[in-house]
Amino acid sequence: MPYVKIEVTREGVTRQQKQALIAGVTNVLTEILNKDPNLTHVVIQEIDLDDWGYGGEQVSVLRERGITANK
Amino acid sequence: MPYVKIEVTREGVTRQQKQALIAGVTNVLTEILNKDPNLTHVVIQEIDLDDWGYGGEQVSVLRERGITANK
């Protein structure tokens, strides 16, 4: 009975990316824990850039300075 | 001091249904745990159908196929 919550900054995540996240995370849980995917729920929550802080700063401010979270 | 979070898919939950959820869940906690309702908080969070996954699929896709969560 896994339940997974994914919180990410709201920066243009597409419907296809969300579907890939749900499929990918469900697959990880199914493979590693041998869980029935029909008992596995994944919830994605996008967070506005003003509402996420990191290092004491709003992410919206960090983005204005050109700082991204990209690899 | 209970705190309850209810996550449901966003599918037309009305204000009256939310009020009934809050009253009903508070009542369950008050009756079973003998808690002061004035120290009991209930938060409802509606989740878009693209953001909830079940069985590795977006609920929005499942709904397009006619699969519901109704009893």
Add this chain to the structure above:
Amino acid sequence: MPYVKIEVTREGVTRQQKQALIAGVTNVLTEILNKDPNLTHVVIQEIDLDDWGYGGEQVSVLRERGITANK
């Protein structure tokens, strides 16, 4: 697809009370939202009294002063 998280202070909640909480909350969601109980998950999380704060004080300190959350 509801998911419910119940956080309560760890003060001797019995297995029977937990079962009653799960049944009661699931019933509220089933009745009000017409949800399939087989898609309804309820998770209870007990919180140590040192780890819950209210009014700026640890609940463990409030309990030592004789302040309870009972109705």
Add this chain to the structure above:
Amino acid sequence: MPYVKIEVTREGVTRQQKQALIAGVTNVLTEILNKDPNLTHVVIQEIDLDDWGYGGEQVSVLRERGITANK
């Protein structure tokens, strides 16, 4: 590696107040736990007044009766 989630009712919290919350909470964690602020994340989630219940009532109803959460 602290992660903090702040849930507040949606009642006109400004961008400046959010920045102050993020800075203030990060500072509390840094001072008390000696944590690297660059490993400290703070997420603010505003909750609509219809979605927060207290004492078995929707906060939106309490506000209509003139009951606030102000100090």
Add this chain to the structure above:
Amino acid sequence: MPYVKIEVTREGVTRQQKQALIAGVTNVLTEILNKDPNLTHVVIQEIDLDDWGYGGEQVSVLRERGITANK
């Protein structure tokens, strides 16, 4: 800045499985959202079988009846 919370029933998840979950989920987020893994946090929370309810029943009761969540 993703944050992921994985809740699973406490049924003998090993340290190696936890490491695999963390690596697998971080990899899914990195690949699909192009996120810096150093800004990606994953938290696993195991839930006692008495504390997880499904279909209105404690999972501990379901397990006693021989019902598992295995695929």
Add this chain to the structure above:
Amino acid sequence: MPYVKIEVTREGVTRQQKQALIAGVTNVLTEILNKDPNLTHVVIQEIDLDDWGYGGEQVSVLRERGITANK
């Protein structure tokens, strides 16, 4: 009606530090949002080092390599 959840790695946080966290965070919310502290709840959740991942690695592994989260 704020509710705050603080998740930190379980690394010897003392009762006094928890009390200071609760008082400090409640004070930040009271000062910035003008909230009644008696409606402000703070919950601390300590997470075992095997259960927190960062950069795709368990924190327990990072600590064995001498990597800390101290400032």
